[in-house]
Structure formats: C-alpha cells, structure tokens
Amino acid sequence: MKKNAVIGVLFILLQCVIYGFGDPISKAAYASISVFSLLTVRYWIGFIFLMILFGRKVIHELIHSNWKLLILPSICIAGTFIVSNVAIGMTSPTSVAFLKSTATVMTPLMALIVFRKHYSLKHLPVLAVILVGLYLLCTAGGTLNPGTGEILGIISAVFGAGSLVFAEGALDQMSAITITTVQTGTSALFASICAFTFEGGVDVAAATPTIWMIIIYMALACTVCGYLLQNFAMRSISASSVAVLQCIYPVMTAVFSFFVLSERLAMAGVVGAAIIILCVLAENLISADEENTSGQSRHVTLKKGLKRRARRALPIH
Numbered sequence: 001m002k003k004n005a006v007i008g009v010l011f012i013l014l015q016c017v018i019y020g021f022g023d024p025i026s027k028a029a030y031a032s033i034s035v036f037s038l039l040t041v042r043y044w045i046g047f048i049f050l051m052i053l054f055g056r057k058v059i060h061e062l063i064h065s066n067w068k069l070l071i072l073p074s075i076c077i078a079g080t081f082i083v084s085n086v087a088i089g090m091t092s093p094t095s096v097a098f099l100k101s102t103a104t105v106m107t108p109l110m111a112l113i114v115f116r117k118h119y120s121l122k123h124l125p126v127l128a129v130i131l132v133g134l135y136l137l138c139t140a141g142g143t144l145n146p147g148t149g150e151i152l153g154i155i156s157a158v159f160g161a162g163s164l165v166f167a168e169g170a171l172d173q174m175s176a177i178t179i180t181t182v183q184t185g186t187s188a189l190f191a192s193i194c195a196f197t198f199e200g201g202v203d204v205a206a207a208t209p210t211i212w213m214i215i216i217y218m219a220l221a222c223t224v225c226g227y228l229l230q231n232f233a234m235r236s237i238s239a240s241s242v243a244v245l246q247c248i249y250p251v252m253t254a255v256f257s258f259f260v261l262s263e264r265l266a267m268a269g270v271v272g273a274a275i276i277i278l279c280v281l282a283e284n285l286i287s288a289d290e291e292n293t294s295g296q297s298r299h300v301t302l303k304k305g306l307k308r309r310a311r312r313a314l315p316i317h
Contacts, residue, residue: 008236009284012245015229020252022222023097024260029214032206035085036195038215040202043188045219050181061178070179073167074186077227079159082191083152091149097250099153101134106161107243114165122286123240130247130279136272137250137265164239167231176231183227244283247276 029038051058080100087096105127111117163183170179195202207215234242251273257263265273 002236004236008233009241009245011229011233012237012242013248015226015233016246016249016252018221018226018229019249020254021256021260022218023253024257024263025214026218027261029207029211029218030089032208032211033204034195034199035089036082036191036199037202037204038218039082039085039191040188040195041204042215042219042223043184043191045216046223047181047184047188049220049224050177050184054177054181057175058178058181061174062182065173067182069170069173070182073163073170073179074183075190076159076162076166077183078187078190080156080163081187082194083159084156087149087152087156089149090152091147096149096153096156097253098134098137099150100156100160101247101250102131102154103157103160103164104130104134104243104247106157107164108240110161110165111239120286123283126279126283126286127244130244130276130283133272133275133279134247134250136268137254137276161243164230164234164242167234168239171231171234176228176235179231180224180227184223187223241283244280247280251276 026038080103084096084100087099108117108123108127167179192202204215230242237245254263254265254269254273258265
C-alpha cells in the first residue's frame with residue numbers, strides 16, 4: 001500500500017475514534033438540550049471556526065471553481081448526521097449504529113449506479129461478513145425492532161453513502177478545507193431550519209458548563225476534524241474503502257461506552273467486534289493487492305508500448 005493510502009487509512013481510523021468517543025458523551029447533552037438545538041449550535045460553532053481560519057481561501061476557491069459540485073455531498077453529509085441523531089432519539093443508539101453502517105454496502109452500489117464505477121466481486125463476501133459482525137456488535141445477538149427510528153437509520157445510511165460517492169468529484173477541483181467548510185455550513189443551515197420548524201427555535205438555556213464542553217467537542221472534534229479527516233483521506237483512498245474503514249466506528253463506540261457509561265458487551269458483541277476488525281484488515285489487503293496488480297498491468301502495458309515505438313523507429317534496410 002502506498003504511503004498516501006496508509007495516511008488516508010489512519011485518518012479514517014482517527015475519525016472513528018473521535019466519533020466513537022462523541023456518541024456516549026453526547027447522551028448527557030441530549031438529556032438537557034433537544035437534538036436540533038444542540039446540532040444547530042454545534043454546526044454554527046464549527047462553521048464560524050472554519051471561516052475565521054480559512055474564510056479567505058474558501059471564498060477564493062468557491063469563486064474560481066465549480067461550486068455546484070458541492071451541493072450533493074453537502075446535503076448528504078448534513079442529512080446523514082441530522083437524520084441519525086433524530087433516529088437515536090427514537091430507538092437505541094446501537095440499532096442506529098448498525099443501520100447507519102450499512103452504508104458500507106450502499107457506497108459501492110451507489111458508485112456503480114451513478115458513475116458506473118467498477119467494483120470487483122471479490123469484495124462482496126467480505127462486505128457480507130462485515131454486516132454479520134455489525135449485527136452481532138450492535139444488537140448483541142438480539143433482534144432489530146422495525147419502527148420509525150430504524151427507517152431513519154436506513155435513510156441516514158443512504159445519505160452517508162452519498163456523502164462519500166459525490167464528494168470524490170468535488171475533491172478534484174477544491175481543497176478538503178473548502179469542502180469541509182461548505183459541508184459544515186450546510187449542516188448548520190439545515191439544523192437551524194429543523195430547530196425552528198419542529199422545536200420553535202434554538203434553546204440552550206439548560207446547558208451546564210459540562211454540556212457546553214461536550215458541545216464544543218462535538219463542534220470542533222466531531223464536525224471540523226471529523227469532516228476534514230474524511231475529505232483529506234478521500235484524496236488517497238476510494239469512497240468504498242472509506243465506507244469499510246468506518247465500520248470501526250461502532251467498535252470504538254462500544255469501547256468508549258464501556259469506560260464512559262460502564263456498558264458491557266455481551267459475548268456476541270465481542271465476537272462481532274472481532275469479525276469487523278478482521279474483515280477491515282482483509283478488505284485492505286484485497287485493495288492493496290488490486291492496487292499492485294493494477295500498477296503491474298500499467299507497467300507491462302507501458303513497456304509494450306515503448307517496444308512498439310522502438311520497432312517503428314528502426315531504419316528500413
């Protein structure tokens with residue numbers, strides 16, 4: 001695996017750690033503040049922070065590039081986080097984590113349908129086993145109870161897949177910083193609309209200093225750093241690879257829930273976590289092997305082309 005790809009993998013793993021810690025600590029905040037109010041404040045803090053640091057660069061890039069490429073990835077990333085947080089309020093976070101992680105399968109399918117991107121069939125068995133691992137981890141061997149929360153979890157997964165697939169085109173023209181800033185601003189706008197539509201406005205009067213610390217963590221770590229890590233990673237690894245690596249996120253949520261909330265995994269959950277980790281390793285080995293094979297094929301093709309040119313250049317006797 002190339003150095004840039006390794007860095008991309010590490011970025012997504014770090015993102016999983018950040019999000020995994022954010023899930024259990026956010027429960028305390030949601031006990032005092034409504035979902036849309038918290039999300040509105042979180043995203044506006046993140047957006048203002050990014051504009052203070054990179055506003056001039058962002059505006060310059062938007063003026064001199066095709067900003068329309070940002071519409072779909074921005075709407076999708078806002079949709080996946082807003083919808084998943086609403087789903088958590090209606091059902092268990094573990095059920096939402098499982099359903100949201102089905103984006104692992106949806107991402108390559110969406111890339112195939114929308115952009116006709118080739119996807120090797122050798123990945124399918126690994127994805128199938130990953131789903132089994134996610135199910136064991138997130139349900140601890142139990143069952144999912146279909147309901148509104150579960151439907152929203154699936155919708156969140158569709159948005160999540162779209163945020164990965166559509167961002168690849170934007171990354172060809174704009175920096176990860178500009179894309180992250182626009183995505184954060186879009187999330188803030190949609191969260192604000194939802195807060196005023198469904199909750200009558202933004203109310204954080206009940207927030208304690210501890211809850212404000214949680215909100216700031218979610219704004220700067222989960223939103224700013226999380227979005228940046230994903231966008232930087234996608235410069236060196238594909239959307240499908242990112243989706244697979246993000247399956248580590250529910251594992252990290254379970255680990256941090258043990259330390260923060262004293263939640264213990266059943267044996268089925270431990271087995272599921274082990275399956276996910278092994279499958280992620282296997283998927284990366286398969287991707288590295290495909291990359292090496294593709295590189296060798298390009299080298300052989302180039303060598304044959306040079307030989308043909310050399311023969312054509314020989315003088316005729």
